[in-house]
Amino acid sequence: MNHKNFGIGIDLGGTNIKAGAVDKSGKILFKTSIPTEAGLGYKHVIEQIVKAAKIVADKSGKPDGVGTGAPGVVDFKTGEVKSPPNIPGWGNVNLKKILEKELRFRAVVENDANAAAIGEYIYGAGKQNGTFIMVTLGTGVGGGIFFNGKLFRGETGGAGEIGHVTINYNGRRCNCGSYGCIEAYVGNSRIVADTKKKIKVVKNTALLDLLEGDLSKLSPKVIFEAAKAGDEFSRDVIAQIGEMLGAALASAANLLDISTIVIGGGVSGFGKFLFEPLRRSAKKRVLAPLRPRLKIIRSKLGNAAGLKGAAALVYYKE
C-alpha cells in the first residue's frame, strides 16, 4: 500500500517491539510485532527496532515521521535513551540519531509514560480540552500531566510520577525506596500477591474455584472474570484498589487543579468494578470547588495505547 499522512509508531518493550502505521485520525493502517531479544545484546535490540520500522515503511509508504516510546529515562530533546530496564548493556544510546540515519525519516523518541499521555491528547480521551492527568495502571503506575495542550515535564522531564504519590506515609515499602506509594498497592504483582493472601484467609471464594485451586494462575484478568461472574470477594478486591487509587488521584487533582483524569493500562480493564468505587473515593476526597468538575474516564486507546502513543509523537508539537 502507499498511504499518506500517517506516522510510524514503535512501542519498545522488554519482550516485544510493536510497530505500526497510524493515520492522523488514530486508525491503525498496519501493524506488526517482532521479538526484542534483549538477551542478544543492546546492539541487536537497536537492529530489531530499525527492522520493525522498515517492515512498516515497506508495507505502508513514506510516513510523516517515526515515533518511539521507550521505557526508562529519555531525553526527548536529544533523543537519548538511558539504561532502559530489561535491556542489559544499553547505557546511553541516541536512538533518534540512529533512526534518522537508518530510515531517513524524522524521528521522535519519548519515555513511554509520556508517549501514552501524548497519545491520549492526540487520539484519545484528552483530545477535547488538552488538560488532564493520564494514569497508566500496569506492572507499575505511570503518569503524565497535560495542561493546555502541553505535557508538563518538570525540571528534567520526570514529571507525572503519580505512582509515587504516597497514600500512607507509614505504609509498605515501595520498590522506589519510599513508603506507601500508590504503586506499592495497585501495581499488578502487588494486586496478585495481596489477593493471594486474602484468599488464604477467606478460603471459600468463587475466584478459587475459577483458579481450580491453583493460586499460581491468579492474575488481574482472572479476578476480573470472577467479579463479572458475581463473586463478591473479587469485587471487593477491585473496589479496594479503586478506593486507594482515588486517594492518590485526589491528592494530584488538588495539587494541580486539574479535574479530568484518564485511566489506561491493563488494570483499567476492571471496568465498572474499578471505576465506580474509584470515582466515589476521588469525589469525596477532592476539594469542594473541584468536586462538580471531576471526571475520571477510561482511556479510549485500549490495547493499542503503546503503539498509538508512539505514533502520536510525530504529530505532537510543544
Add this chain to the structure above:
Amino acid sequence: MNHKNFGIGIDLGGTNIKAGAVDKSGKILFKTSIPTEAGLGYKHVIEQIVKAAKIVADKSGKPDGVGTGAPGVVDFKTGEVKSPPNIPGWGNVNLKKILEKELRFRAVVENDANAAAIGEYIYGAGKQNGTFIMVTLGTGVGGGIFFNGKLFRGETGGAGEIGHVTINYNGRRCNCGSYGCIEAYVGNSRIVADTKKKIKVVKNTALLDLLEGDLSKLSPKVIFEAAKAGDEFSRDVIAQIGEMLGAALASAANLLDISTIVIGGGVSGFGKFLFEPLRRSAKKRVLAPLRPRLKIIRSKLGNAAGLKGAAALVYYKE
C-alpha cells in the same frame, strides 16, 4: 518622603490589614497596620483597605501600583474576591476596580497563597531559578507552584493546594472533608491539640514546666522555646511534624519533578528542629533522580512575607 520605583502591598487578614511600600529590591520603605473590623460589615472593610493604601501613598509617594493579597478564592484576571473567610457578607467584590477607582493606581489582586509564592519569586528564595514549590505553614497549609518563572494556576487558579495532599488515606478527617490531608496534622491548631494529648500521657516534660502547668497557654511558639531549651519531648513533636510534611512534599516533588521547596509561615519558625527531620524524611521518600537535587529551604521573607508578597504582585508578569 517621595520615593520612586516601589509598590504598595496590602495584606488583607481577618484581624488586621497590613499595608506598606516595598521597593524593587524588597526593602520595606514604610509600613502600617490598621484593624480589619470585619464585624462592622464588608463595606467598612473595603473602606479600611482603601484607607490603608492611602496612608502608605501619602507617606511614600506615587507607587508603580498596588497589590493586594486576599484570603479565599480570587479571580486574578478580573480582580474579584469571592467570600473571603472571616469577612461576613462580602459575597463577590471586584476589589481591583474599587482600588483603581479610589486610588488611581494600577491594582492587582491575588489569593494570599499565590501572593506568597509570587513574593518568594520576586524577592525571596525562589528568585534564583523561578522553579519551586512554595509551602506556607500556619493555621492551614497553603502552597503555590512556580515553574520557569510562572505561577502554575491549574484550571481555575486553585493549583498548589499542598495542604490537601493526603499522607494517610485512612487517616483523620480534614476540614475539607477528605481524610489524612497533611493540613489535618500540621495546621497550627492540630499541632496544639495533638501536643496537649501527648502531654497528658507523658505528664513530665520541660514543656509543661514552661507552661506553668497551664495547657491553655500551649502554642507552636512555646513548643519551639522548649525545644531550644533542650526538651526532648518538644523536639520529638516537631520532628514528627517534619516527618509527615516530608511525605507530602515528596509526593508533590515526585509528581511535579520540582526539586526546590520553599517553606514559609509561622510554623517554619521551628527552624532546624523542623528542617532537619523534614529534609531527612523528604530525601528518603523522593525518587532516586530527584534525591541529589532536592533542596528544602526556608523563606527569606519572614514575618513580612504577606506584605512583600502583596507588593510583589505589582512587579510580577505572567
